Amino acid sequence: MIKRIKVGTASCGVAAGAEEVFNYFKENVKDIEIVRVGCIGHCYAEPIVEVETENESVFYSRVKANDEYLKAILSLDNKFRHQFPESRKQKECIKVTRLSGRIIPTSIDEYMENEGYEALKKALRLKPEEIVEEVKRSGLRGRGGAGFPTGLKWSFLAAKDSPEKIMICNGDEGDPGAFMDRSLMESVPHQILEGMLIGAYATGATKLFIYVRAEYPLAIKHLKEAIKQIEERELNVLNGRKVPIIIKEGAGAFVCGEETAMIHSLEGGRGNPRYRPPFPTDRGYKGYPTAINNVETFANIPIVIREGSDSFARIGTENSKGTKLFALAGDLKYTGLIEIPMGITIGQIVYEVGGAEPGSVKAVQIGGPSGGCIPEEHFDAPVDYDSLNKLGAIMGSGGLIVIGKDRCMVETARYFLDFTARESCGKCTFCRIGTKRMLEVLERITHGLGTEEDIAFLEDLGEKVKKGSLCGLGQTAPNPVLSTLRYFRDEYVNHVVNKKCDALVCNALVDIYIDREKCIECGLCIRTCPVGAISEDYVIDSEVCTRCNSCIEVCPKKAISRIARENKSGQS
């Protein structure tokens, strides 16, 4: 007996076609409730449909909007049933994402049926200082990247005597390659809001802000609906006073994830960071004491309070407690959102959780533009704040990109520098001009025009940019370059000395070659080439060719490939 059918319609599900599936089911099934839910984290298998019966849940993956799939699903057929990868199941530890993708995101009733707002009720029976103590004891550290102890930050705000105290939830997930916060805001908005309300009670905050990227429209929509439900039930009345919850949409500036920049942005200005001290807990939004915590941090709070700090601290390592969400993407099989206990190794994440092919991986990139690349030989390192720092990376907010053997590390570093150079707010000279100069040098190298002195220059300037910048953006901007120089120096040397890119990624060092043995002269490549670089007798004019790979894609015989460029002079 089917109780209801759930279609995962978070952003990645929608991009894979979940909306069409939902509409098709809705039109063709009348007697069973069809609902939209969030993300269960198995993005590689989207669109995902879950069928709830009296005693079990059956999942279907890569569902299409047609009768064949619908029939199979309604009859609970084994065909198309999703098999969750066993190795991933064993390594994951589902706490924060327990309800993600399992409940209707904007149903407060369903959230409450699943222990929702019980932590808030429990908290309201305690004294505020007891909650701060409990959060301190749990060892919870900020999930936004830097890992500052949450309880300690709360105690600073709680100690302030001020007519207004502000608490901000940082949902400005700007790291390219990270989508943990988006997924949580879309899938379990009430869990984040419950954490914020507990925080407001514990610290005496009088106003709550959620700063969300404008690129996340679905997250904003769900949060708005959830806030409305909270206000209707007056759950935001704490100690007899109403605490307003306000959503502020960011406008696309990476630096606004930095707390002082975020405060300036909330005040309606340019998001320039400022010197600290004074710290926001002393002087923040409009001069009032302000505490900023990350989305995932707030989503952890209800668990800490409901299950108790001892239970929470049992998971993880000495200095990094609890679980961590990672957005797993790149060159691996099971991309998606994962939740793992702190302390498992990078290798376990890549191979067991992510199902990457052994031998196919060169490195992982952790922490986005502020983080670094960790090579395969260090995959036995545990995932906790301190171990990752030692390796030249950072925990970051949780973007984890697996980089395969056929990727170029110099080009990867150039990519991140291009990002930070563009996102630098321009306040500090070293960040504004230093990142630009580093980018120019990296561009030269990837174009085959670099020299050995360039490598030394990058290292020197990288250290100076770190020291000469005010905020986290500039202080960490050189990390992707410095960490690749540390672990993949030979690739840089290969680019500058031999003018070769072994991964065949850097266009200026690559030629496109037609293997005449395999070629059947069908003419498809000649007709497809957008710049007319292929002659009647199948020779590619490398001066005209833009290396867009169009011919490689269309060739039915796989006769065309990228090869190392013979010309040693490089090309600009």
Next chain:
Amino acid sequence: MDRISRILSGIEKDRSNIIKALQLVQDEEGYISDESISLIAKYFSVSPVDVEGVVSFYTQFKRNKPGKYQISVCDGTACHIKGSTLVKEWIREEIGISDNETDREGLFSLQTVACLGCCSLAPVISINGKVYGKLDRKSLIKILKKYKRGDIV
């Protein structure tokens, strides 16, 4: 002009709402014009250069009228290593526009965005907010052709 004044009248006159005002105006107009800047400056009692400063700081705000279909090419890490540069090249070949350009008919405009958060479907683009993932050249051109023909509105 009246439309913008009407939008502004619904917003509290506190300078912390400038970004919100700009967002609402852009939703309505598609971009931020010189007139909008002076009206917003007047409304919040700040100088136009203050508003201009905010506009130029955030990548969301556009100073030029965009095309009917706004293509955003995601250049997040996952998309980048999966070939977002090629995606841009293919778009250029198909409709002849590069970053921050609008085609002559005013049908398409193109911009690169940091990350759309759909990394597991890389490479992705979005057209007027609708996300298309796991693109290769063939599927991308098929999508663009559909918009050109007006099959998707």
